[in-house]
Structure formats: C-alpha cells, structure tokens
Amino acid sequence: MIRTTLSVSALALAVCLGSAQAETVFPAKLVGHAFVPAATFVDAPADAPEDARISGKFTTGSRVDAVGTVPGDTGAQHGKRTTGLSVPFEGQPLQGFSGFAMERAEDGSTYVLTDNGFGTKANSPDALLFFHRVTPDFETGSVAVNETVFLSDPDKKIPFRIAYEGTEQRYLTGADFDPESIQLVDGDIWIGEEFGPYLIRATTDGKVISVHSTMMDGAELKSVDHPTVSGLSKAGTDWRVPRSGGYEGMALQPGTDLLWAMLEKPLLGEDGAPVGNHLQVLAFDPAKGEWTGEGFKLALAEGATAIGDFNFIDETRALVIERDNGEGDPSLKCEGEAQPDCFPSPAMLKRIVLVDTASIDEDGFVRRIGHIDLMDIADPDGKSRIETAAKRDLEGVMTFPFFTIENVMAVSNTEIMVAMDNNLPFSSGRTLDKAADNEFILLDVSEMLAAK
Template identity: 45%
Template structure:
C-alpha cells in the first residue's frame, strides 16, 4: 500500500500544471507516463543459424577477443560494460537474438524488429548473422513470443562490395557487411536503415536484398569511416580519406509516411562540415532527417534538422504518428542509476556515467520547417515512469519505473493512448539495470494519451 500511495503521489505531481513545464521552450512540455505492461526477453536468448548457412555462422562471437584473434572456446571471452563484468561470455552456440534496434507495430498487434550488427563493430561481427524478428508480446504474462526470424541474405549480389560470405551459395549477410539499425515493413518487404555506409536497404519478405542506396542529403554524399569505398592510404604522408559522419552515426531511425510514399532516415550523429558538427541557430548540435522517395528509390534532397537537448548525445528510434508528427527517442551515453554512480575514477562496482537523459520526444516536421529545425512539441522522461499498480517485473523502485540503459532503440505507437518502448541490450556488453549483469531486453507499454494528443 505504501508503494502504491507513493507512486500515486508522484503521478499527481507529474500531472499538475507547473511540473509539466520541465526544461525550456525549445524542448517542449514534459508529459506524464504510466507503466501498464512489461515483458522481458532474457539476455542470453539464442537462435540457430539457418540449416543452409555455412559453418562459420554456427557460433557467433569468435572474433571478440581483445586482439581480434579467433577463439572457438565457447563463453571464454568475458562480456564487460567498461570495467564491469556482465556475467556473460562469447562465443555463443548459435546466434544472439539481441540488440533490438527499431520496432514497428503491425495491425494485428504484433511487432517487427531487428537485431543490429552483432558485437558493436565491423571488425568483430563477421560471424553475426543479420536478422529481422516478428514478435508477439503477452503483456499479462510478461513474455515475448518470437514467431518468426528472417535471416538477411544477398543471393542476387545487390551489395556494392564483396560481402563476408561472398563465395557461398546462400550469401547470408553478417555484421561485417552492414550495421542494420532501423526497420519499416512495407507491402512487399522491408526497408532497413544501416550505419556503415550509411545505406538505405530494401529487402523482400524472405529477407533477400533488393537494393542498397547510398546516402545523400541535399547535394552532399554522406559517408562514415566504415564506408566500403574508403581505405587508408599506402603512403603515410598522403591525406586520409574524407568522411563526414562519425562511426556508428548512420540511420538509427527510419520512419515511413502513412501513405508509404516517403521514408525518412534520421542519422544518429551529426554531419560534420569543415570539421564541425552541424548546429541550429541557437548553437544546439543537430541531426539530419533525410527524405526518400519510395517509388523512385532515391533521395528527394529535402531534409530537416533534429536539435539535441542539452546533455543529449544521440537518437534511438523514429516513427511517424501522422503526416507531420513523429516520435523520436533521444538519449545520453550514460547507464545505471545515479545512486550507484562512481565517486572518482570508474570502478568495477559502480556506474561510471549514470543515465540522466532518456526521453521519448514528439516532434513536428512539415512544409513550413523543411530545411530547418523540427518543432519539439514535448517529451516523456523514461527515467521517471509511474508504476502505481506495481506492473513492472523488474526496474521499479517505490512505484517508479525507469530505463537506465545506455541504448533505448525501440518506440512506436500501439493505439491512441499507448506506446511501446524497448532497450537495445548490446549483449553481452551492456549492464545498466544491474552493475554486474547483462541487461535483458525489456519491452514496456506506456499509457501516454495526453502526450500523443499534444499539439
């Protein structure tokens, strides 16, 4: 009863007029959120590679040793979040169903999501198969049912570079080929945003690659240091190749217009011009949203700027609500609760940089602000979610649920009053819920009717 009363008091305070005015005018209004369901997918959830895949994909994580030398001894490479062991190890006997990065609600109430590139880098993910997942969530039982996994492949040689499994008949794609981070199901397949190029990828329903479109924003080609066309010069006196996006700064968010005519790719990090990140007029660092014509299969040249809040470092996901408004996850790079933060230098028994800014933001992007900054209508705070009925299976303290994960990369609307949110657990590296335990994937359903209705 004490917990319920404490949560009710907190929720009342959130709903009161003055408390909704957190932040400044540029960030919009703060709205309350109430937890109405949570489902947990255990961190070490595995799936076998396809029967026709080469032996190379039977075990994932063989190249995650500090020196990138191969190891076949299962579980011998300890997962760590900074100095903190996570209690999990690599390689794995199978493929890891982890790194959920992008989600889309389907008409029947199920969801499509995807596992991102593997183990965080091109160099260590050549045995991580790229996968899309169709899941159903039982909010009452708190379980996640993986109904289908689609393994991505390139039998028609659409990738514009040699893939890791180039010489095989099946040509499955791996985390050393693409870093897939965002997803939109379409009538005949999937659009997927990735980060190495970055590329906008198109797949059919069976996971066969149909196209890989390089990125342009206006008249600028966008390239990360992992773009396959870039190479270090043979002569150290020669200039380094040019790129204008940080590593892992590509399409973390991909939204689709309600009529399907356009897709919108939101890059995770800013573009750099003359060595400096893009900003808006008031000096805030800004990320680009690029418009893609799905019928033509090319970029329109139009874009918008998404300004980061003070303390914000990146975005995590992006989905349209209607023709002009959308949901965006904005986050810092922190993990863990402040109460367990380190005093002084990082240590193995505390969080070196606790989570502070984890938000779902509602934005407006329209004809009036094309080429300029989107309007931030308001946000909810994922570090302060009311749980008055004790719905959470993990993560609630005195009636307040939080998401202190470094990466939260899934958000979409379920209905007029609810959204789904989930973390990317970066298995086996992220431990934000507990100091020494690899994070599970937590899917939550939040009641945010006022937020969704806000104009």
C-alpha cells in the same frame, strides 16, 4: 496542462541551450512490462557457413574459438564490470533489438530488427543479420518470437564484397552492414543502416532486392565505415558521418509513404568537427527508389548524444528516442574512480520526444512539442517485473536506465511501446554485474499523444 508557446526558432535555441522551460514534460505511466532473457540464442540456418554456428569469435581483437571462454564486460566507459555472459556463443544472439516497424504483420505481430551483432565491422563477421516478428505478452511478461528471418544476397545486389562472398546463399553479417531501423512498405522490408549509410530493400523472407547509397546536396554522403573509405581518407571531406552515426531511425510517413531517415549523430564539417548539436533527416521515395531532396534538422537537448528510433504517429507528428550514453541508476554514480558497486557514467537523459514535421522553421529545424522522461515513469500498479539497483526509493516509479534504447512505436491513441538494445553481452543497466535482458514496456502517454 500549461504548454510553453515559444516560437520555433526560439524553441530550437532553447533546446540547444538546455533550458528547463523549453518544452513540456508529459507524464508516462507503466501499463505493461515484458522481456526476452539475455541468454537467448537462435541457430544459424542449416545452409549457412559452418563459421556462423558459433558467433563472437572476434570480439577480443584476435580469434577465440572456445565457446564461453571470454567474459563479457561493460567496457571502459562503464567500469569494465563483467556481465555474467561469455563469448563466443553457440548460436546467434537473438538480441539486441534496434528498431520497430510502424506497420504490423498480417497476424498483428511487430517487426523488430536485430543490429549488427557485437558493435563493429571488425568484431562481427560471424554475426548473422536478421529481423523478427514478435508479440509481447504484457500479462505474462514474455515475448513470443513468431519468426526470425535471416538477410541474404543470393542475387548479388550488394555493390561491394561481403564476408560470405563465396557461398551460395550469401548470408549477410555484421561485417557487411549495421542495420538499425526497419519499415514495412508495400509488402517489402526497408532497412536503414549505419556503415554506408545505406537503405536496403528486401523481401519479407530476407532476400536483398536493392541497396541505395545516401545522396545529399548532389553528393554521396558517406560514413567512416563506408566500404570505399580508407585510412588515408579525410574526415569532413571524404566522409561526414561519424562511426555509429548512420540511420538509427527511419520513419514511414502516412499519406505520403515517404521514408524519413534520421542520422544518429551530427554530421562533420570540413574541419572534421561536428556541425552543431543537431541531426539531419532526409526523405527517400521507396516507390521511385530515390532521395527526394527534402529534409529537416532535429535540435538535440543539452546532454543528449544520439537518437535511438523514429516513428510517425500520424501524417506529421512523430516520436523520437533521445538519449545520452549512460547506463545505470544515477543514485549509484561513482564518486571518483570506477568501483564494482557504482556506475561511472549513469543514465541521465532518456526521453521520447514528440515532434511536428509540419512545423519547420526558417533554419530547417523541426518543432519539438514535448517529451516524456524514461527515467521517471509512474508505476502505481507495480507492473515492473525486474528490480533496479539504486540508492533511492523507487516505490511507484519505474526507470529505463539503459545505454541504448532503440525501439518506439505508437500502439493506440493513448499508448506507446518502447524497447531497448541490450548490446549482448556488453551492457547491464538495472544491475551492476548482470547482462541486461531485452525489455519491452507499454506506456500510457495519452497527454503527449494528444498534444499538437
């Protein structure tokens, strides 16, 4: 395969400018496909507050207690199409999945994180926070959930008031944190979240051990959702991380055991506007419990708005999910106003990018080696299990046309596993009017994984 040989500085510039020749596009082949059905729920723990028995009571801006009375929809950006599921839910949504740990559990299962619930602090105070050990079966298409672990703070390690403050167990909710990335380090769980942004250390049975603020250039880096930020706070001065811009990815580096936490969106400057089209990555030493001061930047491709996950494949090379905010097949793009039979903002840019952290240019940008296109996955063996609505021939091709694709890890020297966050009940993707299942795909990407 011919590879582009731009200098790192030129490559970063070309990526920012969206040059089609900036980096290699590697092939991807679908090897397996499995999914958790959208309407999958888990009971709250027996000792959790009664309030947690029913979730999603606050998604409308006012309290609604009657189960299943408020239809979920895709929101204004995606045409407000109903998804067939209605809140509040009896129990807690098992999904959406928002991060794979690189290290597996002792039984070989994969640690995967469920995020804050329904998307914001305001609408998720009854959404419990938890992670799982799962085992996808790509032969049958099912996903075994071996264990679900609920996060709690019985020892009062969290430095601010939580939603269930007055309870004995002090289970955490989506009003407290927005967990988006997870790693297993020396027998403990580390979670990167977006509201602080904070790093959270917990036991494998979910008890919080410590909470770490983000330090950058000698000062605490805060988001608009930080507990000390108020309506009078100034963007770019009092807070620099935009909403949903915290630690979407956090990778464990083999050899050093450092955690590299990647912000989802560009930081804001003093004028309150984004500083360039790149993301900041910061290094944290879990053994010392402190930020090292090291870091680098990732240049986003033109059309990309965020990242979804970040995991190393060896001591220097890592995988990053790069995406836009679209969902649905591009062939069904609306012409003019949104209609029931089209996607107003379809998926256009969904990628897994390979970067090399051993190659950082003088401006601090990491080298992008190349990527695979999740909207163009070869499926010659017909492994795809769910039909995709489209006005084009998808014979022999699988697409992954979801808004938030937030899980990636290498499973061998030739294969990676990717999964998405279905934002239950607010996202579709494969169809126009049905809540997305939480899909896992196994991909043969041997050429990309071999690239240097």
